[in-house]
Amino acid sequence: MIHQKLHPSLWADTSTPRISVDKLNTHTRADVVIVGAGITGSRTALELAEQGLAVIVLEAQEPGWGASGRTGGQVNPLAHDIPEKICSYLGEKAGMGVVNAYAKSADEVFSLIKKHKIECDAEQNGWLRVAHCNRAVKQLESMSSAWQKVGLDINYVEGNELHRLMGTKTYDTATLTPKGGSVQPLSYTRGLCSTAMRFGARVFGHSPVQAIERKGSQWLVKTESGSVDTEWVVFCTNGYTDNVLKGLQKTIVPLVSLQSATEPLPQEIYDEILPEGHTYADTRRVIFYGRKVKDRRVVFGTLGVSADCKRGSDIKRLYSGLAETFPQLKGIELTHKWGGYIAHTPDVLPHLHEPQPGILAGLGYNGRGVAMGTVMGRVIAERILGKSAEDLEIPVTNYSNAFLRHFSDVAVKLAVPTFEIMDAFERRFT
Numbered sequence: 001m002i003h004q005k006l007h008p009s010l011w012a013d014t015s016t017p018r019i020s021v022d023k024l025n026t027h028t029r030a031d032v033v034i035v036g037a038g039i040t041g042s043r044t045a046l047e048l049a050e051q052g053l054a055v056i057v058l059e060a061q062e063p064g065w066g067a068s069g070r071t072g073g074q075v076n077p078l079a080h081d082i083p084e085k086i087c088s089y090l091g092e093k094a095g096m097g098v099v100n101a102y103a104k105s106a107d108e109v110f111s112l113i114k115k116h117k118i119e120c121d122a123e124q125n126g127w128l129r130v131a132h133c134n135r136a137v138k139q140l141e142s143m144s145s146a147w148q149k150v151g152l153d154i155n156y157v158e159g160n161e162l163h164r165l166m167g168t169k170t171y172d173t174a175t176l177t178p179k180g181g182s183v184q185p186l187s188y189t190r191g192l193c194s195t196a197m198r199f200g201a202r203v204f205g206h207s208p209v210q211a212i213e214r215k216g217s218q219w220l221v222k223t224e225s226g227s228v229d230t231e232w233v234v235f236c237t238n239g240y241t242d243n244v245l246k247g248l249q250k251t252i253v254p255l256v257s258l259q260s261a262t263e264p265l266p267q268e269i270y271d272e273i274l275p276e277g278h279t280y281a282d283t284r285r286v287i288f289y290g291r292k293v294k295d296r297r298v299v300f301g302t303l304g305v306s307a308d309c310k311r312g313s314d315i316k317r318l319y320s321g322l323a324e325t326f327p328q329l330k331g332i333e334l335t336h337k338w339g340g341y342i343a344h345t346p347d348v349l350p351h352l353h354e355p356q357p358g359i360l361a362g363l364g365y366n367g368r369g370v371a372m373g374t375v376m377g378r379v380i381a382e383r384i385l386g387k388s389a390e391d392l393e394i395p396v397t398n399y400s401n402a403f404l405r406h407f408s409d410v411a412v413k414l415a416v417p418t419f420e421i422m423d424a425f426e427r428r429f430t
């Protein structure tokens with residue numbers, strides 16, 4: 001595997017310092033080997049190292065290199081479906097575990113940050129989910145009443161009040177989830193990882209795991225230039241999942257998500273947009289989402305076709321989406337543009353798998369992994385520390401192949417322009 005530098009992004013330019021890690025060059029042993037040093041892997045490592053387990057994290061590049069260091073940094077405590085539907089997929093007990101995990105996920109992130117004093121510009125000012133068309137208004141109505149019933153603090157905001165909170169008249173209806181918020185995601189990921197290291201976890205970079213083999217009752221994990229004997233191997237590779245663990249890659253569809261950051265804005269325009277520091281995301285299939293950051297910039301994202309964010313149609317969508325949402329930003333330069341992979345699953349839910357004794361995999365956040373990757377890391381740690389699979393908040397499920405995997409990459413890429421046309425039609429006519 002070619003060693004890649006950290007992708008250029010606003011987060012790379014403004015993060016807490018990079019974590020210096022060596023490549024694994026020896027044979028060693030650990031209680032647990034974690035593959036991937038994003039939010040999920042780093043949270044798992046933190047929880048286990050804090051309990052005194054010998055933890056090794058093997059990262060193909062450097063901590064935070066994957067989606068965790070590239071996200072919009074929105075901490076969104078809501079699933080894509082209503083609780084009833086989640087329970088219909090997973091059964092009542094397991095479904096309600098997941099529902100409660102979502103509802104508490106933002107608080108879990110912010111209290112973890114507080115507990116370990118992680119420097120990451122954390123703000124819990126609330127999340128607006130805005131409707132892009134009338135059909136979506138009905139969808140928001142049913143989401144908010146269903147989630148209210150299970151105790152989530154979620155309200156409705158409309159008309160002038162929403163225009164004021166957004167700093168634009170583009171949307172007329174939204175739900176407001178006050179527990180939502182934002183972080184500087186690369187600083188957050190590095191903070192989780194360095195806290196795990198403070199508790200004794202050993203983290204190696206430029207050490208892609210190439211194979212795992214059964215060795216008696218244990219596992220042997222092999223990299224290019226080293227290996228580890230271990231009781232447990234945990235895959236936290238989400239949208240970057242490869243073929244090392246047979247069958248895992250087919251459970252998700254990697255989709256491209258894009259981000260951009262404006263040049264620093266004139267103060268009066270900056271003050272007008274999202275004046276109370278909310279984050280927002282709309283209901284389009286090819287979602288528009290954004291937030292403000294402290295050096296007078298707006299960060300804006302959408303879905304895309306090419307993860308390097310160099311394709312003309314992707315860049316055009318970033319500029320036009322930003323200007324459609326905030327007309328006062330028309331003509332503003334996007335100084336940073338970047339992208340990465342999210343992991344889509346057939347039921348739009350995250351999954352925890354235990355395909356063999358001693359192997360775990362947690363992935364499939366469908367674009368909401370800042371909060372749910374943090375939760376997943378804790379749940380994985382609880383499993384390793386002895387909690388029975390039946391009592392976990394996120395149930396252990398079998399692999400379920402992602403339908404879109406039957407199609408070629410080209411077909412998946414065609415979905416973005418197709419969905420874009422459907423979104424535009426709905427916005428105009430429904």
Ligand SMILES: Cc1cc2nc3c(=O)[nH]c(=O)nc-3n(C[C@H](O)[C@H](O)[C@H](O)COP(=O)(O)OP(=O)(O)OC[C@H]3O[C@@H](n4cnc5c(N)ncnc54)[C@H](O)[C@@H]3O)c2cc1C
Nearest residue numbers: 036038039040060066067068071072074209340368369370
């Ligand atoms: C542009 C973008 C914007 C997003 N915006 C948001 C947002 O605002 N809010 C939100 O909640 N979510 C957002 N997401 C999704 C979120 O970032 C992810 O769900 C989350 O970061 C997943 O974390 P993770 O630790 O599971 O995986 P990742 O952070 O992707 O880390 C996986 C790691 O595994 C490593 N790896 C893979 N294979 C191997 C191997 N064989 N050996 C060793 N290492 C390996 C990779 O190098 C990578 O670093 C966004 C994603 C993107 C790309």
